[in-house]
Amino acid sequence: MPRTDEVLADPRLVGAADRLGPGLVKQVVLEALARCRTGELSPGEVADAAVAGLPSAATTLRSVINATGVVVHTNLGRAPLSSAAVDAMTIAAGATDVELSLATGRRDRRGRGTLAALAAAVPAAGGVHVVNNGAAALGLVTLALAAGREVVVARGEMVEIGDGFRIPELLESIGARLVEVGTTNRVRLADYEAALSERTAFVLKVHPSNFVVEGFTAAVGVRELAGLPVPVVVDIGSGLLRPHPRLPQEPDADSALRAGATIVTASGDKLLGGPQAGLLLGDAELVERLRRHPFARALRVDKLTLAALEATLTGPTPPVAAALARMPDDLLARAQRIVEELATVPGLAVEAVVTAGAVGGGGAPGVELPSAAVSLPAGLAEPLRTGDRPVVGRVHDGRLLLDLLAVDPADDPVLVEAVRRCT
Structure with a gap:
């Protein structure tokens, strides 16, 4: 097994220490060494595994695509900033x-x-x-x-x-x-x-x-x-x-x-x-x-x-105002384009559906915002939520709905790729 300081001397990890902090990088290296002790990794694979295990930033917060249909979602940090x-x-x-x-x-x-x-x-x-x-x-x-x-x-x-x-x-x-x-x-x-x-x-x-x-x-x-x-x-x-x-x-x-x-x-x-x-x-x-x-x-x-x-x-215009201004026909057209791109995935039951979103965050109670969503099997909810770029939707009547009301159109390709990775 390599020593900890030998692994930390890898130029990739030295650069990561400057970006993320030495304590966080060392913890990732120790986790890779622990996997080496159990035989899961060979000694030559430790540094590569540590690099692969590095977080993208020095925070535990994750960037999430809000496909819940709730514009101001308290659990997702309320208003996304412009x-x-x-x-x-x-x-x-x-x-x-x-x-x-x-x-x-x-x-x-x-x-x-x-x-x-x-x-x-x-x-x-x-x-x-x-x-x-x-x-x-x-x-x-x-x-x-x-x-x-x-x-x-x-x-x-x-x-x-x-x-x-x-x-x-x-x-x-x-x-x-x-x-x-x-x-x-x-x-x-x-x-x-x-x-x-x-x-x-x-x-x-x-x-x-x-x-x-x-x-x-x-x-x-x-x-x-x-x-x-x-x-x-x-x-x-x-x-x-x-x-x-x-x-x-x-x-x-x-x-x-x-x-x-x-x-x-x-x-x-x-x-x-x-x-x-x-x-x-x-x-x-x-x-x-x-x-x-x-x-x-x-x-x-x-x-x-x-x-x-x-x-x-x-x-x-901040994202909240942009979401409130989206028209249902445009949202449905986006959902249909996403469905067309996912139609090539073998065995995937996917369709575009009309939905109703909400303002959220304690605003406009009872007001329904006409929207559209991509309907997928409910079993995809967890893998999408725990993927590299988490996508959070809502399960309704046994189906996972990825509502587009609060999704930036620029994130539609990211959403498509996230679904493909989970299927």
Whole structure:
């Protein structure tokens, strides 16, 4: 058996150590040597096996093709970033002028370009600020305005989102007392009016983003709530900045502010299509107060997020917006072309089918997005998911559907090759 240092001296592994780090490369070499001890490899095959076992990058995360039909898939990292956002993060990874004015050589406002882009994207916002996620945005508002005071919220908007996270528990953990009004399915303006007192900090309106209540229902809009003598905080959740023609029932930040909301909180990594971030938009004086709050430092975003968010706001159409704009006829044509390419695979039962996708990520609940998929045997789900370039679809009625709604057309050949390798 060769010694560890002899294997590590292989020029291919020396280069890999510079790229991936010596610890990771050494671990791969030790695994190859262990296979040699058991007789699985000959001594002369150890170095080649180690090179073959090297990961492509120094991270355990894998690049995945999202063929689930869910545009903003939480388990797959929500919004994929645009190429412009990725390039911006690469620039930001080095030394940058994130808090420096190159003109004066003095300290400047952090993330000024990002904040300017966000302000331009939401004209109705007097002030804007960015924190590390949507929950942090709502939490900062509550901490600054309602610690030791009351927040009035409709009973039907006391929602739980992902992983057991509950909005009421967040607010109460900060020291606010919730005053519930109305019933699960109906609330009126008079309910809010009756709950107000000198202890009321603000009225909170939460978009129930991952469920829909239908039937005998009633809710109070932002415009009506804005007539109350207290601030109105609107948590729209999904990060839609302006109305979207395919999502007419999804609230957006600009419309909420024009309707009279004092502050709007939202996420940056859902329908906006950017990195994980929390957006604070609204009254200029209040937003500045939130920015200067001592706890805001704990919620500060890093330079990578600032760069990616700015590029998302000012750059080309991000993948989420592109997916929402895809037409069902075009998707079906793509599915049929893929089926034609796979028709030469012996014994493979494959066809193009019409499907319905979803927005996902807690956005536009109940909205079906017309789509198309490549239908394959369900037994291919695992080998496709564990292949060199993982493809994640969904199994429905005993068939694996590779839905194309969230798949970049440039990845269609990759998808075809992945299927061929599994058959």
